[in-house]
Amino acid sequence: MDDAIILQKFAESNTREEAFGILLDKYQQKIYWHVRRFVLDHDDANDLVQDIFIKVWKNLDKFRADAQLYTWIYRIATNECITFLNKKKQNLNISLDDESSGFLADTLTETSYFNGDQAQIRLQEALLTLPDKQRLVFNMKYFDDLKYEEISEIVGTSVGALKASYHLAVKKIERFLSETD
Amino acid sequence: MRNLGKDDKADRDLMPDNHRNMFSVPEGYFTSLRQDIMAQVKIADAGKSPFSTPENYDQQLREDILLRIREEEIRTRVSEPGFVVPQGYFENLSSDILSKTSQEPKVLPIRRSTGWLSWAAAASVAAAVSMFAWFYTGPTETENNPIQASIEVVPTDDIIQYLAYYSETGDLITLSERMPDRAENFSESLSSEEIEAYLENSI
Numbered sequence: 001m002d003d004a005i006i007l008q009k010f011a012e013s014n015t016r017e018e019a020f021g022i023l024l025d026k027y028q029q030k031i032y033w034h035v036r037r038f039v040l041d042h043d044d045a046n047d048l049v050q051d052i053f054i055k056v057w058k059n060l061d062k063f064r065a066d067a068q069l070y071t072w073i074y075r076i077a078t079n080e081c082i083t084f085l086n087k088k089k090q091n092l093n094i095s096l097d098d099e100s101s102g103f104l105a106d107t108l109t110e111t112s113y114f115n116g117d118q119a120q121i122r123l124q125e126a127l128l129t130l131p132d133k134q135r136l137v138f139n140m141k142y143f144d145d146l147k148y149e150e151i152s153e154i155v156g157t158s159v160g161a162l163k164a165s166y167h168l169a170v171k172k173i174e175r176f177l178s179e180t181d
Numbered sequence: 182m183r184n185l186g187k188d189d190k191a192d193r194d195l196m197p198d199n200h201r202n203m204f205s206v207p208e209g210y211f212t213s214l215r216q217d218i219m220a221q222v223k224i225a226d227a228g229k230s231p232f233s234t235p236e237n238y239d240q241q242l243r244e245d246i247l248l249r250i251r252e253e254e255i256r257t258r259v260s261e262p263g264f265v266v267p268q269g270y271f272e273n274l275s276s277d278i279l280s281k282t283s284q285e286p287k288v289l290p291i292r293r294s295t296g297w298l299s300w301a302a303a304a305s306v307a308a309a310v311s312m313f314a315w316f317y318t319g320p321t322e323t324e325n326n327p328i329q330a331s332i333e334v335v336p337t338d339d340i341i342q343y344l345a346y347y348s349e350t351g352d353l354i355t356l357s358e359r360m361p362d363r364a365e366n367f368s369e370s371l372s373s374e375e376i377e378a379y380l381e382n383s384i
Contacts, residue, residue, distance in 0.1 A: 020282065024275040032274070036264055046270075050278050057282045116263020123259040142252065143262070167244065170251045177258055 001026070003069040010060055020057060027070060028053070030144070031077050037139045038081045038132075040104050040124070042113040048084055052077045071153040078136060078154055085132060099131035126176035130169055137162055138169040 001022050009019035031052060036045040055076050063072055085101055092103060105128050108114050108121055116124070127135050137155065140146045141162075148159045148166075155162075235241070 017279065017282075021275060021279060024278060028274055028278075029271055032266075032271070033264075036266075037262065040264075042264075042266060046274075049274070050281060053278045054281055057278075113265050113267065114263055115265055116261075119259045120261065120263035123255070123262065142255075167248055170248055170255070174251045174254055177255065 004065070007060070007063070007065070007069070020060075023056070023060075023069075024053060027073055030070070031073060034074065034077055034139065034144060035081055037143060038136060039084060040107045040114070044084070048077075048080055052080050055080070067153050068150070071150050074140075074150075074154045081136070082132060099133070100129055100135075101132055102128050104128055122177060122180055123173070125180075126173045129176060130172065134165050134169050137165050138173075141166050142170075 006019050006023050006026075009015040009022070012019075028049065032045060032049050035048045035052070036042065039045050039048065052073070056073055059076075063069065086096060089096055089098070089101070089103075094103060105125055108116070108124055127138065130138060133155065137151060137157075140151050140154070141148070146154075148162050151157075151162050152159050157165075
């Protein structure tokens with residue numbers, strides 16, 4: 001269903017829940033995987049996804065169609081992910097100056113919902129060497145195949161800066177994988 | 182050879198006539214020449230591409246192609262990230278989220294309800310304040326205290342109405358904290374559900 005129709009139905013009190021259900025069906029998996037690839041742990045991702053969609057529920061009537069609906073939802077999800085990781089760093093007494101989240105590497109081996117082989121573990125370790133925001137950009141471009149213009153709407157960074165960031169991220173990851181082969 | 186400089190007139194007779202062209206052209210040549218040139222110009226223009234490219238495109242293209250090659254290298258090494266989810270997770274996720282949206286606290290109007298519960302609570306507080314004034318100050322103190330004397334003459338119903346309309350929950354909490362212990366007796370006349378409902382509606 002078209003986003004404009006979802007928004008119309010959401011605006012009507014008698015079709016609000018129905019519209020939200022349709023929105024969930026349309027976006028929950030995309031948002032889940034966006035979050036999961038960032039926080040790695042399924043239980044953390046599950047909590048975050050639910051919090052994100054509660055925020056969407058509360059604020060959807062304020063959404064102005066000056067951006068795409070899904071980039072708006074992605075933006076909420078991205079902000080929640082960064083806030084979550086910053087809180088985790090604080091709890092673990094990790095300085096927020098450390099922009100990467102290498103501490104999550106332990107999650108890969110601890111979580112029961114990761115059945116990756118060595119190559120997949122190495123890819124995740126490579127990703128965790130990137131600063132969080134750069135890792136987010138990489139995930140959105142590489143895994144979600146979003147356009148730079150869409151990522152720019154989500155993270156509020158210029159297209160040029162995003163291209164440079166992504167190019168650098170890919171180089172770093174390729175080098176990491178080659179060095180650890 | 183004759184020295185052409187000696188006899189000007191004779192020289193002029195022998196020298197080429199600058200106004201007479203030795204060469205000839207086909208009839209109407211210059212007219213068709215113009216048309217031929219214009220046609221050639223149009224053909225040349227038509228061959229030009231109407232498309233332009235951004236500045237430094239060639240270099241950008243090279244970098245983008247190298248990037249795609251690097252991405253492919255990564256995909257060749259690692260085709261899937263390796264994450265899995267519990268069975269049936271996505272089937273239940275929607276219902277889990279929807280159930281949480283219906284549990285969200287209701288938005289209450291700014292104008293609070295002045296239902297019987299507000300009145301009952303206000304009446305309890307007014308009664309407690311009156312009792313405190315009666316037992317702890319006595320009539321002589323009232324006579325000496327103009328504020329208390331003013332309160333004494335205010336009808337109880339007016340006090341109750343004032344408290345019901347203007348009291349914040351914090352005010353009532355503060356008042357209840359300062360009430361003597363015997364004020365606890367008033368809570369016994371209200372059930373815990375009624376007190377809970379009052380507090381919920383007062384916040």
